[in-house]
Amino acid sequence: MSYSTLLLSEHEHVATITLNRPDKRNAISYELIDELLAALDEVAHSGAQVVIITGAGKAFCSGMDLDNLRFVTRRTAEDNLKDSEAIAHLFRVIYEFPLPTIAAVNGAAIAGGCGIATLCDFTIASSDAKFGYSEVRIGFIPAIVSSFLLRQVGEKHARDLLITGRAIDAEEAHRIGLANEVTTPEQLLPRAHALAALLKENSPTALSGTKRLLADYAREQLDRELKMGIDTNAQIRTTDDFREGVTAFLEKRKPKWTGK
DSSP: OOOSSEEEEEETTEEEEEEOOGGGTTOBOHHHHHHHHHHHHHHHTSSOSEEEEEESTTEEEOSBOHHHHHHHTTOOHHHHHHHHHHHHHHHHHHHTOSSOEEEEEOSEEETHHHHHHHSSSEEEEETTOEEEOOGGGGTOOOHHHHHHHHHHHOHHHHHHHHHHOOEEEHHHHHHHTSOSEEEOGGGHHHHHHHHHHHHHTSOHHHHHHHHHHHHHHHHHHHHHHHHHHHHHHHHHTTSHHHHHHHHHHHHTSOOOOOOO
């Protein structure tokens, strides 16, 4: 299958998915969500044993595509719900993927891009990577990712990241548990491939079984929490603050919040 927003390759049973919109800082478009899901499905049914996800250019994934953001305030309630369900489905697929997943974070991983980077089994960060959930800065709620983030870093760190909307560097991401390892930009992909080689020494049956067991542990709670997150994600898009936040962001000015 050919892709417009990403590259898919495989070598020695290691699949590499490269988000390939460097001119857009690999921002998340509706097309990229569809293609990333299709690429993951292709990998799951291939002979690959490990998958690496990385980004082309200087960013890993900078969050929502600006072209999509320009129209998001005009979408219907049904559209908002579908959008929320789509990103929840993507995160769930990554989180429960049957093969070991490695994110090689080569630059900024912001908002939804931070979710993609940190929901992989392993997150290796370049020393110049940045991580952040900036949604509150545009009047949005990082509702869907919050359930996963609580599991990864605990409530205190999750509250910090989600409520402040601040970006953190690779070292802080490693300290709080968002990243497994920090390395130099030059060693990022070699380290990811070294980890992939280590994983390939293990039983594929045991690896997939372990991942399935871990997913099963969390399934009931995730089902409940993601339903809440999807509803919250869709509802916040109907507020005046969301419309103002998006407009201000696109106009490169400070928002004027009304609390409505």
